[in-house]
Amino acid sequence: MPRTLFSLVLALSLCGCMKSLEDQTKKSEGSIIGKTTQDVGKFDPNADNKVSDSKVTIDNPVTGALSAYGPMLEQIEKTHIKHAIDLFEATEGRYPKDYDEFMEKIIKANNINLPVLPGGKKYQYDEANHKLVVVEAPTEEKSATDEK
Secondary structure (H helix, E strand, C coil): CHHHHHHHHHHHHHCCCCCCHHHHCCCCCCCCCCCEECCEEECCCCCCCEECCCCCCCCCCCCHHHHHHHHHHHHHHHHHHHHHHHHHHHHHCCCCCCHHHHHHHHHHCCCCCEECCHHHCEEEEECCCCEEEEEECCCHHHHHHHHC
């Protein structure tokens, strides 16, 4: 039986019916996997933005790992930025005074590249609380209402 299976796999690969490993692992054009950004906006607490709670919610056991990807990235990056802010506070005796100093002394000085988040979510710096937050993209219904 193993010899028959090997022969079948060999025949399929020789006739071009199987994709090469390189083709199988190639990312699609719109993939965010491996892409990074330094795009961190300024958080406006008065804006009608929904701040992500970064909780992993798994509704389907088959796609559960995929739905955990975004929230896990958020949690990891929030911790990463918190550590950088804490180091800044320890050496300077204060937190960054504003968004511009955060970007200059935390993100750019440390050459921090954050992974691009799925679902159009964006990173923003909350000056009042000295932390990174993730703001969810507005829903289609809300966007249509806002345009009217």
